[in-house]
Amino acid sequence: MKRRINLSYYLITFILVCFIAIPLIPLVIFSFSYGWKWPDLFPDQISLDAWAYVFDFGSKTWNSIMTSLKIAVTVTLINLFLALPAANILGRMDFKGKWLLEGLFYAPIIVPAFVSVMGIHMTFIQMGITDTLLGVILAHIIPTLPYMIRALVISYNTIGYIWEEQGKVLGASSFQCFFYIILPFILPGIIAGCSLSILVSLNQYIITFLIGGGQVMTLPLVMFPFISGGDPVIGSVLSLVFMIMAGGALLVMDVLLKKYYVRNVTLHFS
Amino acid sequence: MSFIRLNGVEKEYKTKRKQTDKRQRFCIRSIDLSIKKGEFFTLLGPSGCGKTTILKLVAGLLRPDRGDICIENKEVTRVPPEQRGVSMVFQEALLFPHMTVGENISFGLKMKKINKRERTERANDFLKLVGLEGMNLAYPSQLSGGQKQRVSLARALVTKPEILLMDEPFSALDPGTREEMRRLLKKLHRELDITILFVTHDREEAFELSDRVAVLKNGKILEVGMPKDLYERTDTVDVAEFLGLRNIYYGIVYEQKFSCDAFQLQLLNYEAIDVTKGWLVIRPETLSIQKDNINTETNSQYLQGTMMDISYKGSFYNLNVQVGNENLYIIQDTGTEFTFVKGGIVWIGIDSTKLHFIKEI
Numbered sequence: 001m002k003r004r005i006n007l008s009y010y011l012i013t014f015i016l017v018c019f020i021a022i023p024l025i026p027l028v029i030f031s032f033s034y035g036w037k038w039p040d041l042f043p044d045q046i047s048l049d050a051w052a053y054v055f056d057f058g059s060k061t062w063n064s065i066m067t068s069l070k071i072a073v074t075v076t077l078i079n080l081f082l083a084l085p086a087a088n089i090l091g092r093m094d095f096k097g098k099w100l101l102e103g104l105f106y107a108p109i110i111v112p113a114f115v116s117v118m119g120i121h122m123t124f125i126q127m128g129i130t131d132t133l134l135g136v137i138l139a140h141i142i143p144t145l146p147y148m149i150r151a152l153v154i155s156y157n158t159i160g161y162i163w164e165e166q167g168k169v170l171g172a173s174s175f176q177c178f179f180y181i182i183l184p185f186i187l188p189g190i191i192a193g194c195s196l197s198i199l200v201s202l203n204q205y206i207i208t209f210l211i212g213g214g215q216v217m218t219l220p221l222v223m224f225p226f227i228s229g230g231d232p233v234i235g236s237v238l239s240l241v242f243m244i245m246a247g248g249a250l251l252v253m254d255v256l257l258k259k260y261y262v263r264n265v266t267l268h269f270s
Numbered sequence: 271m272s273f274i275r276l277n278g279v280e281k282e283y284k285t286k287r288k289q290t291d292k293r294q295r296f297c298i299r300s301i302d303l304s305i306k307k308g309e310f311f312t313l314l315g316p317s318g319c320g321k322t323t324i325l326k327l328v329a330g331l332l333r334p335d336r337g338d339i340c341i342e343n344k345e346v347t348r349v350p351p352e353q354r355g356v357s358m359v360f361q362e363a364l365l366f367p368h369m370t371v372g373e374n375i376s377f378g379l380k381m382k383k384i385n386k387r388e389r390t391e392r393a394n395d396f397l398k399l400v401g402l403e404g405m406n407l408a409y410p411s412q413l414s415g416g417q418k419q420r421v422s423l424a425r426a427l428v429t430k431p432e433i434l435l436m437d438e439p440f441s442a443l444d445p446g447t448r449e450e451m452r453r454l455l456k457k458l459h460r461e462l463d464i465t466i467l468f469v470t471h472d473r474e475e476a477f478e479l480s481d482r483v484a485v486l487k488n489g490k491i492l493e494v495g496m497p498k499d500l501y502e503r504t505d506t507v508d509v510a511e512f513l514g515l516r517n518i519y520y521g522i523v524y525e526q527k528f529s530c531d532a533f534q535l536q537l538l539n540y541e542a543i544d545v546t547k548g549w550l551v552i553r554p555e556t557l558s559i560q561k562d563n564i565n566t567e568t569n570s571q572y573l574q575g576t577m578m579d580i581s582y583k584g585s586f587y588n589l590n591v592q593v594g595n596e597n598l599y600i601i602q603d604t605g606t607e608f609t610f611v612k613g614g615i616v617w618i619g620i621d622s623t624k625l626h627f628i629k630e631i
Contacts (some may be wrong), residue, residue: 162364165331168351169358170378171429180377184368 030236050233054241060222061238065245068218071133071208072201072249075140076148079197080190082141083148087189090149091156106146113143117207124211131215139211140201147196155189191257195250202246219245272304272340273465274328274433279337281323298323298489300337305467305482310459312468314476315486316512321469323489325435328467329358341433352381357426358435361442363418365410371397371421372406378429396424399461400454416447420454427462436468440475452478473513477501485509507549507628516599517552523627532594533573535620540627548629556624557600559589559610560617573598573618580610591616 030036031050033043054061090102108116117139121130129135163185167177183190205220212221219242226235282297298320305311313321326332328339330351338347346354357378365374373380375396376389390406397406400420410418419439426434436455440448456479459466470476476483477497484494485508493500493509504510510518521530523546528535535550560572575598579590582604589600589610598618610616 162360162362163366165326165329165351166358166360166364167377168331169329169356169435170381170425171352172377172381173352176381180380181366184366 027236027239030233031240033233036233050231050237053234054237060217061219061241064217064219064222065241067133067216068202068220068245069249071137071140071216071218072198074137075144075201076194076197078137078141079145079148080194082145083152083193087149087152087156091153092159092161105149108142109146109150114206114210116142117210121210130211131213133216136208136212136216136218139207140204143204143207144197144200147200148193151189151193151196152186155186159185187257191254194253194257198249198253199246202242202249273307273309273342274303274305274467275340276301276303276324276328277338277340278302279324279327279334279339281320281327281332281334283323283332296320296323296489301489301491303484303491303494305465307465308463310466310468310479310481312470312476312480312483313486314470314473314483314512316471319486320489321471321486322437324486325358325437325467325469328433329356329435330354355431356433356435357429357431358437359419359422359426359439361438363410363415363422365413365418365421365425367410369410370406371402371408371410371413374410374421375406375425375428377425382429392428393424396428397421399427399458400424414447415443416451419443419451423455423458427458427464430462431464433465433467436466438470441470441472448475455479485512487512502553502624503626504551505628507551510549510551510628515551515553517554517557519550519552519596520548521550522547528625528627530596532596535573535625536571536622537625537627538622539625546629548627551626551628552598552620553624553626554599554601556621557598557602558619559600559602560619571620571622573620575616575618577610577612577614577616580612591618593618 029043032046032048034045034047034049036043053059086105090098090105120139120142124130124135124139129138159182163181164177167181168174172180202218203220204218205224208216208218208221212218214221219238223235223238223242226232226238279301280297280299284296296318301324303324313324315321323332327334328341330346330349334347338345340346341354341356365371366377369377372390372393375393379389379392394403394406397403400423402417402420402424405413405417405421410421413421423439440451443451452475455466458464468476468479480497482494483497483500485492485500487508492506492512493504495504500509501513501515504513507518519528519530519532521528523537523540524544526537526540528537528550530550537550573593575591575593577589578592578597579588581588584604586604587600587602587610589602591598591600600618
């Protein structure tokens with residue numbers, strides 16, 4: 001019986017890996033080709049031209065990666081700062097009109113962010129922060145904040161007030177309670193929220209394009225013209241770069257957060 | 271001189287029960303309490319009577335609507351819990367799961383910014399005191415229920431608080447462990463010279479541990495006193511009922527004689543000039559089944575009844591005898607050479623000095 005479970009486990013894993021990996025293989029091959037035309041089974045020429053072009057010294061790629069990451073990290077930090085108090089209340093307190101507030105906070109998940117950004121665009125023009133990094137960062141908060149709040153609300157939901165009460169009667173101030181007791185409890189939620197926030201921010205195209213006005217070049221903005229017909233070889237290189245960037249960002253964040261709370265928190269929850 | 275004092279404290283609050291999703295309103299009404307230094311004081315009452323609320327008010331986790339709370343002659347009504355110098359142990363151990371036992375115990379010291387060496391030292395001392403020496407590197411998930419509560423106790427005591435508040439700390443433990451924990455707590459109370467305010471709904475626990483007990487019902491204190499006084503000479507019929515005294519009979523007293531529908535008894539320690547209405551309380555262990563109706567002692571009087579129910583409890587019998595239309599519960603030593611028959615006629619010997627009359631107000 002146990003063997004069979006093992007077998008099916010490996011089978012499912014194998015199938016899933018195939019689903020994820022197989023579409024990537026042509027992408028990788030494509031990126032090293034010099035144009036891969038039908039009906040060739042393999043490209044007739046292998047070339048590093050596309051990679052060289054993308055990472056050419058002084059190219060836009062490095063700058064756009066840095067811009068993308070800068071925006072994503074800043075947005076995530078702001079989100080964390082905004083979402084912690086909100087989730088604290090939404091996750092643990094009952095009050096009149098809570099559903100309305102929750103609905104407002106989660107609305108950007110359902111309503112396309114584009115809708116609200118159209119309005120914000122006008123305001124930003126008046127304030128003079130269109131075409132700036134600040135403007136893009138502020139605009140990115142709209143589609144990302146709901147995910148952060150959602151993840152933290154669920155974390156707060158499960159802990160109640162009893163742990164803080166215990167902390168306080170042992171002499172911990174409110175800040176100490178939060179830092180030493182609550183934070184480790186909600187760390188899984190923070191990791192989930194931050195991951196979503198970073199990914200959603202990295203993926204933004206329309207909002208960045210609208211508010212940034214082509215002055216703030218993130219990786220999706222650089223990538224788009226190549227994919228939509230410019231040069232699919234360079235497009236595929238950029239796609240791979242994007243994947244590495246997103247995966248790397250998540251990995252770094254995960255490691256940093258867990259390193260700070262040295263022990264593997266989730267492991268010792270009773 | 272009182273160490274902890276509550277003056278006319280009132281608090282109303284709502285709770286939402288998770289299971290039923292029904293809102294419940296609780297309130298405590300004009301509570302006056304005064305607890306001496308070094309005393310083991312227990313709040314005893316059924317669930318929902320507000321005893322935990324009082325504890326939380328003393329801890330500072332709740333603020334009273336009216337009235338004030340003093341600790342060591344200082345008003346602390348508006349002082350936050352972390353500055354009151356009180357520690358509290360809850361029903362569950364609530365050990366922080368991401369910290370080792372050692373770190374859990376030294377948490378309070380860490381909050382006081384005491385250096386690490388002293389923290390470890392004192393944590394180890396207290397771990398030894400609660401009988402868990404060498405467990406400081408274990409994680410809470412590796413401990414049993416009793417061990418967790420021991421660590422929780424050590425964690426509360428390590429900062430050397432003047433006052434320890436305990437909210438039904440042993441009710442979630444199995445009976446054997448509970449006994450052990452009570453002994454430990456008694457020992458710690460003696461050794462550390464600490465004032466303990468304890469909450470329980472278990473009267474045996476309250477009697478065994480406490481110097482004084484306050485009996486609560488519906489957010490009100492019914493009576494405060496030493497366990498023996500409360501059990502033998504309470505002033506309120508509610509207290510007698512809650513303390514498990516089942517032989518309570520309503521009737522009148524006139525000229526040292528109590529009469530109710532079922533029987534008449536001589537009262538030696540209560541004298542009423544006028545006809546007084548009230549309750550007679552007969553403790554079940556003061557009654558004894560007699561072999562024959564032989565009147566030897568002058569203090570004794572006898573009632574005849576029919577044996578209705580016999581249950582064997584090991585060292586004693588629980589008997590239920592019907593006298594007239596009333597039932598008498600009797601606790602009888604199993605050491606005596608009696609064989610009881612259900613439906614048989616028995617004589618009950620009553621010690622008149624041990625009868626207690628509560629006047630109706």
